[in-house]
Amino acid sequence: MMHALENLEGAAGGTLEPDGAAGVLTGGAPVEPVAPRRGARILDLVGETPLLELVTLSQPYRHKDVAILAKAEFLNPSGSVKDRAAKAMLLDGVGRGLLDIGKAVIDATSGNTGISYAMMGAALGYRVLLYMPANTSPERKRMIRRFGAEVVETDPLLGSDGAFLAVREAVKASPSRYFYPDQYNNPANAQAHFDGTGREVWEQTAGRVTHFVAGMGTSGTFTGTARRLKRENPAVRTLAVQPSSPFHGIEGTKHMASTIRPGIMDESLQDGVIEIETELAYEITRRLALQEGIFAGVSSGANVAAAMKAAEDAPPGSVIVTVLCDSGSRYTSDRFWEVGEPEYGFDWKI
Numbered sequence: 001m002m003h004a005l006e007n008l009e010g011a012a013g014g015t016l017e018p019d020g021a022a023g024v025l026t027g028g029a030p031v032e033p034v035a036p037r038r039g040a041r042i043l044d045l046v047g048e049t050p051l052l053e054l055v056t057l058s059q060p061y062r063h064k065d066v067a068i069l070a071k072a073e074f075l076n077p078s079g080s081v082k083d084r085a086a087k088a089m090l091l092d093g094v095g096r097g098l099l100d101i102g103k104a105v106i107d108a109t110s111g112n113t114g115i116s117y118a119m120m121g122a123a124l125g126y127r128v129l130l131y132m133p134a135n136t137s138p139e140r141k142r143m144i145r146r147f148g149a150e151v152v153e154t155d156p157l158l159g160s161d162g163a164f165l166a167v168r169e170a171v172k173a174s175p176s177r178y179f180y181p182d183q184y185n186n187p188a189n190a191q192a193h194f195d196g197t198g199r200e201v202w203e204q205t206a207g208r209v210t211h212f213v214a215g216m217g218t219s220g221t222f223t224g225t226a227r228r229l230k231r232e233n234p235a236v237r238t239l240a241v242q243p244s245s246p247f248h249g250i251e252g253t254k255h256m257a258s259t260i261r262p263g264i265m266d267e268s269l270q271d272g273v274i275e276i277e278t279e280l281a282y283e284i285t286r287r288l289a290l291q292e293g294i295f296a297g298v299s300s301g302a303n304v305a306a307a308m309k310a311a312e313d314a315p316p317g318s319v320i321v322t323v324l325c326d327s328g329s330r331y332t333s334d335r336f337w338e339v340g341e342p343e344y345g346f347d348w349k350i
């Protein structure tokens, strides 16, 4: 295996030089471009995701020219939005001298950040140890183990807070063994979305975005993106999505009122909160697959449901942007896919 730091140079976004200078003119004769000596690396593929238009689900708002657009974060290399935060936190750790090859990366995760760390650990040569609630979807735990990372399962009744408290105990017991990014309290998490997601949304809508709607786990996606969009245009309305009850099935998101507040959360960025019931999130997740051909996870369904609620009240011409956090392939064993299938036929299609 290559030394982790050597591997990280490419991952930091540095372009790998081709063997020869392509297209340089020598004495008037063009030189044939030379193929790059090496290709891209897996971490180079993080971010710059497409912005998809939800054609069918936004149809009820078309009469007032309201568009609903969604960042296809499931196209990140490990399949979720969390690649952005994980990459930023690991690079930040290396930059600050906190992460070196002798240390294992350790953190609490509801699954997706764990998959990102596990993929990056495999690519860069770091050991990865993850604390996660035992009821996290089996697809996620399996994927983490395939990347060679270790999983410590925590009390499912305590949810993401149980994993968070357990990992803090492990780090306290032997701090020198670990690099602990602490995704709930690490500013590099939100910064990844300020520099990436928020900038991309602004550029991809040519500054026409009027609303940003997203759920919160660590709150990194919402906080960083909202902060960037408000810096670009303070009039952008930024709406946080919340599960309607402490006991919910919107995996990856936290019911903030009943759980530990993430340190990176910034309430001043929330112009409003849209509550979504799990059943509605399930329904919209199914409709994303059946009516848009987008196979996304349940938090994506919650985000799109909230974007549709925002569209109801939005003034004509609004451009509402939300996030498709991960792929439905992480939830194939969930029963909710089966409910309601017969209701949806081709009649729904336009």
Ligand SMILES: Cc1ncc(COP(=O)(O)O)c(C=O)c1O
Pocket (backbone or CB within 6 Å): 080, 081, 082, 110, 111, 112, 113, 215, 216, 217, 218, 219, 220, 221, 222, 251, 252, 253, 297, 299, 300, 325, 326
């Ligand atoms: C599926 C899913 N959706 C949404 C989120 C929330 O993202 P953030 O932690 O940036 O708030 C997460 C976070 O783990 C997630 O796994």
